[in-house]
Amino acid sequence: MDKLMKQRDIASLFSESLIGSLCKEIDDSNNRCYYLINAISSSTNKELLKRLNIELKGLNQRKSEILHTALQCKRLIKQNDLSILFLIEISKRSLALT
Numbered sequence: 001m002d003k004l005m006k007q008r009d010i011a012s013l014f015s016e017s018l019i020g021s022l023c024k025e026i027d028d029s030n031n032r033c034y035y036l037i038n039a040i041s042s043s044t045n046k047e048l049l050k051r052l053n054i055e056l057k058g059l060n061q062r063k064s065e066i067l068h069t070a071l072q073c074k075r076l077i078k079q080n081d082l083s084i085l086f087l088i089e090i091s092k093r094s095l096a097l098t
Contacts, residue, residue, distance in 0.1 A: 019073070019083040022066050026090050029059045067091035 036056045043049050070087040077084065 016083060019070075019087055022069070023083075023087050023090060026063065026066060026087070029063060030093070033059050063091060 033056060036052050036059075040049060040052050040056070043052065067088065070084055070091055074081070074084050074088065
């Protein structure tokens with residue numbers, strides 16, 4: 001019984017660490033997005049605009065992947081884990097901060 005409890009504790013810590021890392025990634029993406037939007041609005045170089053828009057698109061795709069992962073975690077755990085609910089909430093927020 002103790003071994004099973006230890007496995008659950010380890011799984012819980014891993015899960016919390018993973019969720020925390022994904023929350024940090026979303027926050028970093030939002031900050032980078034804000035920078036990109038400002039750079040896009042002030043740039044006139046077509047090549048630079050192309051690269052910035054590609055990066056912005058990649059950030060949005062990654063955000064969608066994280067949201068999908070968070071929704072899967074919520075379905076698997078089948079309870080209202082606040083860290084997962086928080087990750088879902090911040091993943092749903094738009095990266096386009098204007």
